[in-house]
Amino acid sequence: MKIYVGSVVKANAGRDGGGFFVVTAAEGNRCSIADGKSRKLDKPKRKNIKHLSPTDSMIDINGITDKQLRIKLRQLSAE
Numbered sequence: 001m002k003i004y005v006g007s008v009v010k011a012n013a014g015r016d017g018g019g020f021f022v023v024t025a026a027e028g029n030r031c032s033i034a035d036g037k038s039r040k041l042d043k044p045k046r047k048n049i050k051h052l053s054p055t056d057s058m059i060d061i062n063g064i065t066d067k068q069l070r071i072k073l074r075q076l077s078a079e
Contacts, residue, residue, distance in 0.1 A: 003031055008057040020077045022059050036069035
């Protein structure tokens with residue numbers, strides 16, 4: 001399973017299970033995820049990739065704010 005920066009993923013396990021997040025950094029078997037609300041872009045959560053399910057969506061996170069990220073994730077989760 002390949003997860004890239006900007007990929008939209010769904011958390012399967014943990015306190016944030018069932019939520020949609022965007023990957024802000026990926027290294028080895030861990031990546032950093034943010035949703036703009038509980039996990040801001042400036043302080044993302046590190047999570048093991050085996051607890052994430054990738055979706056087909058991508059978000060360009062260059063120059064994006066937390067509010068814009070929340071709006072984009074809300075639109076994707078409604079689909």
